[in-house]
Amino acid sequence: MADNNNNKRSSSSSRDIISRLSSELLCAIFCFLPFKEAARTSVLSTRFRHVWRGMKKIDFQENFFVQPNEPEDQKQIHRREFIDFADQWLTNYTGTTVHTFSVTFSRPGDFLLDMHNFITFSLLYSVKGLTLDFHDPNWIREYGPENRVGVFDLPVHVYSHRVLESLKLFSCNIWVPGFRNFSALKQLSLGWIELKHNAVEALLLSCPLLESLSLKKCWSIDAQLYISSTNLRLTTLVVDKCNFLYGMVQIDAPNLRLFNYSGRAEQFYSETEFISLQEAEFDFGVEPEFFSEDGQYLYDLLEQLLSVRVLTVCSYLLQVVPCADEPLGLLNTLNVRHLILKTAMNPFEYYGIRFMLKSCPLLETLTINIGRARIFHDYEPPFKLDREEFWTENLGVYRCIEASLKVVEVIGFKGSRNEVVFLKYLITLGCVLEELNLYLSKEVDGYGGNKEIYRQRGQWLHQFEKASPNLCISFY
Amino acid sequence: MSSSIASSSSSSSSSSKKEKKISLKTSDGEVFEVEEPVAMQLEIVRSFFADNEDVTEQTVMPLPNVSTAAMHGILEYCRAHEEFRRRMPEAAPEEEVRAFEAGYVDRKSNEELKEMILAANYLNISKLLDFLTGVAAKRIENKSVEYVRAFFGVENDFTPEEEANLRREYEWAFEGVDED
Numbered sequence: 287m288a289d290n291n292n293n294k295r296s297s298s299s300s301r302d303i304i305s306r307l308s309s310e311l312l313c314a315i316f317c318f319l320p321f322k323e324a325a326r327t328s329v330l331s332t333r334f335r336h337v338w339r340g341m342k343k344i345d346f347q348e349n350f351f352v353q354p355n356e357p358e359d360q361k362q363i364h365r366r367e368f369i370d371f372a373d374q375w376l377t378n379y380t381g382t383t384v385h386t387f388s389v390t391f392s393r394p395g396d397f398l399l400d401m402h403n404f405i406t407f408s409l410l411y412s413v414k415g416l417t418l419d420f421h422d423p424n425w426i427r428e429y430g431p432e433n434r435v436g437v438f439d440l441p442v443h444v445y446s447h448r449v450l451e452s453l454k455l456f457s458c459n460i461w462v463p464g465f466r467n468f469s470a471l472k473q474l475s476l477g478w479i480e481l482k483h484n485a486v487e488a489l490l491l492s493c494p495l496l497e498s499l500s501l502k503k504c505w506s507i508d509a510q511l512y513i514s515s516t517n518l519r520l521t522t523l524v525v526d527k528c529n530f531l532y533g534m535v536q537i538d539a540p541n542l543r544l545f546n547y548s549g550r551a552e553q554f555y556s557e558t559e560f561i562s563l564q565e566a567e568f569d570f571g572v573e574p575e576f577f578s579e580d581g582q583y584l585y586d587l588l589e590q591l592l593s594v595r596v597l598t599v600c601s602y603l604l605q606v607v608p609c610a611d612e613p614l615g616l617l618n619t620l621n622v623r624h625l626i627l628k629t630a631m632n633p634f635e636y637y638g639i640r641f642m643l644k645s646c647p648l649l650e651t652l653t654i655n656i657g658r659a660r661i662f663h664d665y666e667p668p669f670k671l672d673r674e675e676f677w678t679e680n681l682g683v684y685r686c687i688e689a690s691l692k693v694v695e696v697i698g699f700k701g702s703r704n705e706v707v708f709l710k711y712l713i714t715l716g717c718v719l720e721e722l723n724l725y726l727s728k729e730v731d732g733y734g735g736n737k738e739i740y741r742q743r744g745q746w747l748h749q750f751e752k753a754s755p756n757l758c759i760s761f762y
Numbered sequence: 763m764s765s766s767i768a769s770s771s772s773s774s775s776s777s778s779k780k781e782k783k784i785s786l787k788t789s790d791g792e793v794f795e796v797e798e799p800v801a802m803q804l805e806i807v808r809s810f811f812a813d814n815e816d817v818t819e820q821t822v823m824p825l826p827n828v829s830t831a832a833m834h835g836i837l838e839y840c841r842a843h844e845e846f847r848r849r850m851p852e853a854a855p856e857e858e859v860r861a862f863e864a865g866y867v868d869r870k871s872n873e874e875l876k877e878m879i880l881a882a883n884y885l886n887i888s889k890l891l892d893f894l895t896g897v898a899a900k901r902i903e904n905k906s907v908e909y910v911r912a913f914f915g916v917e918n919d920f921t922p923e924e925e926a927n928l929r930r931e932y933e934w935a936f937e938g939v940d941e942d
Contacts, residue, residue, distance in 0.1 A: 325932050326907060
């Protein structure tokens with residue numbers, strides 16, 4: 287790529303450039319690297335030795351030093367080393383301001399003073415984005431506040447730091463009235479904490495500039511989650527496996543553009559329509575059982591998504607939605623251009639996949655993201671399910687297949703029979719298909735399958751007669 | 763695609779009568795006549811004209827730290843963004859902007875990229891600087907120390923012992939890295 291014609295000139299001018307690239311500019315580049323990688327730049331040359339100590343983006347992660355599975359005594363030694371490293375790094379900091387400061391350190395109980403010092407440092411350097419992640423990755427229980435001892439209280443002086451624009455707090459208790467000072471806050475993420483009565487509503491009221499709210503594994507024993515429309519700037523909302531009273535989640539935010547929901551299906555509802563929503567993801571993977579009643583409920587939910595262009599749905603929805611009164615597809619079709627299916631490519635999902643194809647007549651890109659999913663043995667298909675011939679016999683050809691679907695991508699392709707027959711259907715009928723991109727699975731399956739074998743299986747797809755002359759099949 | 767944007771912008775600007783132009787002179791003596799709204803994206807130019815009341819339309823502003831080659835790149839970017847802004851004043855067409863930016867940097871060598879970072883920094887175009895530094899980072903991400911040295915054109919002036927010591931000090935940062 288570089289100037290090959292005149293190598294000598296190019297290398298001398300490049301040396302000239304590096305002497306002109308100031309430490310500040312180099313730091314600006316390093317800020318886009320993961321912190322660990324930025325650390326490696328200190329061995330480039332003597333000049334680079336300390337350059338990275340001026341980075342405006344600081345991200346200390348315990349796992350730089352601590353391995354997840356090491357014995358407890360080793361872990362304690364490495365935690366100490368990590369704290370000493372961070373402490374020293376901050377002592378030698380050469381920057382004048384800090385843009386974002388992040389520390390990831392599980393259950394900081396023994397190191398409270400150090401945590402306070404880190405936070406104070408970031409405030410002194412006018413931090414705009416603060417991330418404190420004290421949750422323990424070993425908390426495997428999805429719900430319940432048990433065993434979450436020693437959670438950290440956000441230090442009081444943080445509440446007087448009015449310039450904060452982004453705050454992410456995991457397993458870190460907050461004092462809700464203090465948020466009234468955060469009038470510049472645009473982004474708030476909370477995780478692994480208890481939210482008391484009306485806390486979320488109060489937070490939304492206190493931060494009028496808030497654009498993005500994310501709640502991950504938060505819980506409340508006395509309140510439902512109510513996202514009210516008082517904040518009209520709120521455009522991004524993520525609710526990830528939270529547990530509120532009765533599991534209820536009520537959304538009333540007309541200006542949402544992006545909504546990610548992961549959790550139980552039936553207890554979530556929206557009063558206003560999602561009129562500006564562009565991107566939505568629904569993952570009901572935590573559903574323990576197959577409730578055919580959910581079918582109609584999810585049908586109604588999908589019908590509310592008229593403005594959505596990018597939609598992600600999960601295996602549970604694919605299995606359940608054909609239980610609705612209208613099992614073949616929505617009567618009021620969607621405007622989705624990009625559909626992402628999180629699927630196990632199990633026959634129990636076939637009717638659901640068909641349902642979605644029929645409901646998205648303007649679809650341009652279909653992503654099939656293959657992974658594990660809970661398949662329900664008591665699944666009831668709306669009609670007889672012919673596993674073998676489902677994608678060959680009695681097929682409706684949907685409008686999107688004929689007229690708009692240009693790109694199909696398969697993530698985690700293994701070339702299983704179920705994958706191949708479905709792709710055959712798309713290849714032989716997709717009149718305007720241009721790209722079929724197969725991202726080979728890195729998993730080694732129980733039958734000796736590996737990336738090379740998946741690739742060979744993928745070659746079979748070339749045999750099928752392509753409906754579109756422009757179709758190009760690629761492997762990644 | 764990007765070139766069509768740039769040319770359509772210049773043709774539209776030439777058709778609109780007597781749009782105000784600003785003359786900028788690069789380090790190698792070339793004078794660029796730049797449409798005012800494009801030139802004003804260069805903070806150094808904007809403040810020069812805001813702070814000096816006695817400058818006229820005939821004033822040629824010298825930019826001694828910017829080469830002609832870098833200036834071409836800078837203007838291509840600023841013109842495209844001006845065009846996006848003109849077409850959609852409310853919100854930039856994100857996908858189009860991304861497609862333009864991707865095509866735009868793909869054609870730039872590492873040397874050109876660094877030259878433009880210097881120019882964007884000197885001209886004080888924070889949006890472009892942010893974008894270019896991000897691109898530079900992408901080009902060195904997950905690369906070996908040797909590769910990054912070559913990218914920046916630095917020579918290793920550590921003694922082998924010094925380097926070994928440093929690598930030991932930062933052992934945690936090298937875990938799981940394949941050195942090639």
